[in-house]
Amino acid sequence: xxxxxxxxxxxxxxxxxxxxxxxxxxxxxxxxxxxxxxxxxxxxxxxxxxxxxxxxxxxxxxxxxxxxxxxxxxxxxxxxxxxxxxxxxxxxxxxxxxxxxxxxxxxxxxxxxxxxxxxxxxxxxxxxxxxxxxxxxxxxxxxxxxxxxxxxxxxxxxxxxxxxxxxxxxxxxxxxxxxxxxxxxxxxxxxxxxxxxxxxxxxxxxxxxxxxxxxxxxxxxxxxxxxxxxxxxxxxxxxxxxxxxxxxxxxxxxxxxxxxxxxxxxxxxxxxxxxxxxxxxxxxxxxxxxxxxxxxxxxxxxxxxxx
Ligand code: ATP
Numbered sequence: 001x002x003x004x005x006x007x008x009x010x011x012x013x014x015x016x017x018x019x020x021x022x023x024x025x026x027x028x029x030x031x032x033x034x035x036x037x038x039x040x041x042x043x044x045x046x047x048x049x050x051x052x053x054x055x056x057x058x059x060x061x062x063x064x065x066x067x068x069x070x071x072x073x074x075x076x077x078x079x080x081x082x083x084x085x086x087x088x089x090x091x092x093x094x095x096x097x098x099x100x101x102x103x104x105x106x107x108x109x110x111x112x113x114x115x116x117x118x119x120x121x122x123x124x125x126x127x128x129x130x131x132x133x134x135x136x137x138x139x140x141x142x143x144x145x146x147x148x149x150x151x152x153x154x155x156x157x158x159x160x161x162x163x164x165x166x167x168x169x170x171x172x173x174x175x176x177x178x179x180x181x182x183x184x185x186x187x188x189x190x191x192x193x194x195x196x197x198x199x200x201x202x203x204x205x206x207x208x209x210x211x212x213x214x215x216x217x218x219x220x221x222x223x224x225x226x227x228x229x230x231x232x233x234x235x236x237x238x239x240x241x242x243x244x245x246x247x248x249x250x251x252x253x254x255x256x257x258x259x260x261x262x263x264x265x266x267x268x269x270x271x272x273x274x275x276x277x278x279x280x281x282x283x284x285x286x287x288x289x290x291x292x293x294x295x296x297x298x299x300x301x302x303x304x305x306x307x
Contacts, residue, residue, distance in 0.1 A: 002029040005153050006051065010060030013046050013209075020046040021061065022209040028187060028202070030152075034146045035196035035217070036189040036204045039293055043191040043209040048157050050186075052082060065153060068180060078106055081151030083188075091131035094142055095256050101149075114206040115148035123248075124171065136167040143171055150175075156188040160195060172175045172199050196288035207293045208263040211285065226289035229254045229267055241269045244290050257291045258285075 006028040007048045011023040021043045028034050038044050049055040051062045053069040053152060062069040067076045070078040089098060096238040103110040110132075119126060130138060139159060153160050172195055180281060187204075190196050194204065196217075203220050205213040213220055224245070235254045246257035254275075258266070263280070283291075 002031065004028065004067055005030045006062075006155075006187060008047075008051065008060065008062040011050055011057055011062050012059040013043075013050055014058045015046075020209050021050065021057075021206075024206070024209075024211050024266050025033065026204065026211070026214060028185060031183050032202055032204045033186045033200050034188075034204060035200035036187055036206075037191070037193065037196055037289060038189075038206040040191075041208075042206045042293075044206065045157055046209075047206065048155055048187075048189065048216065054153065078109065078149065079152045081146035081149065081154040081156075083146045083154070083156035083198040089130045089138060089141060089145075092129065094127055094129050095119060096126040098141065098145065100128070100286050102145050102148070104124070107287070109149050111148050111150055115144050118144040118147065132158065133152065138165045139163055139171060152184060152187045154188075158191065160190060160192060160240065168195060193284070193289050197285045205289070205292065212293065221262050221285060223282060224253060224257070224292055225259075225261070226257050226283050226287075226291075228281060229256070229270055229273065229276055231274065231280045232245070232276050236273050239273075241265070243276070246294060259292065 004027045006026065007202075008024045008026045009024075009129060010023040011021055022046055032233075036044055036048075046055065050057050051069055053072050056070065064072060065076050065079055067073060070230055071079075083268040090101075093101065102110075106115075108301060122137070122144070124133070124137055124140060130141065133141065139162075143159065146156070160171055163171060163205050176199060200217050203213065203215065203217050204211070215223075231252050231254065233252075237251050238289075239254070239256065241256065241258065241261060243258045243261035244256060266278065266280070
């Protein structure tokens, strides 16, 4: 079994009376790129801050690289890269100044060539001040600063927020560049499901602080499906099938969104309900995510683990 580099156990956070993260249990193995998704206010930033020891949990715990998040030593912190939402950087500094500043925290592991290559790849002048860069360029500098110390574990909170499609792709390629270095692990939150789909092997879905799914991307994509049943006469009033997320009636057709229901169960249900035929429709990851986290489906229903 591969080494677990990020682990949370019953991780819980209340802000006053308001529950932001609810008993989150996660185990992320070394070498994995993991997409962290959830609607606005789902608890992603809070969970990330808890993992990094920047917030104190109300209950539960988390461990990064085997060290409790509440007691991360400087030596462990040096092995972790963190890219924050909004890319907060000293605005008055130049890229070169920030490089020097950041390098001082990582005297042994800073990779000058990698940083310079990335800055050149993004076509950024090192002399330019952060305040004179666009949002996208600031994101690129953030990524280069986070990657240059060659972190074993990279945690990023919505790193591509506000970036255009081409820059997002560059950014993601930079991330893949990191993972190509052996044994590196990435957890990144994003609202852009296309990005998650492009680079992630695993996916974490949270909703109202609750873990709704943690599995391989492939498992998630196979599990959530839309099926259209056609009936000769009327559409049945009651639909009783395992994994039902959503049901829509359109004249003589019934459109069901299902999770974890296998094709055999679907065929059996079609037969028992008297459907003339049924078609399984391919869904995009974005559609799957929207259906899976729709307000009507907010029970703690489904969770898959890699076997
Ligand atoms: P988004 O995708 O919109 O950035 P998120 O998934 O990162 O959202 P969080 O920022 O973790 O969500 O917020 C989770 C919940 O906790 C929300 O209901 C939010 O309003 C609340 N919250 C976050 N920070 C605080 C705070 N400092 N004080 C009180 N409530 C907070």
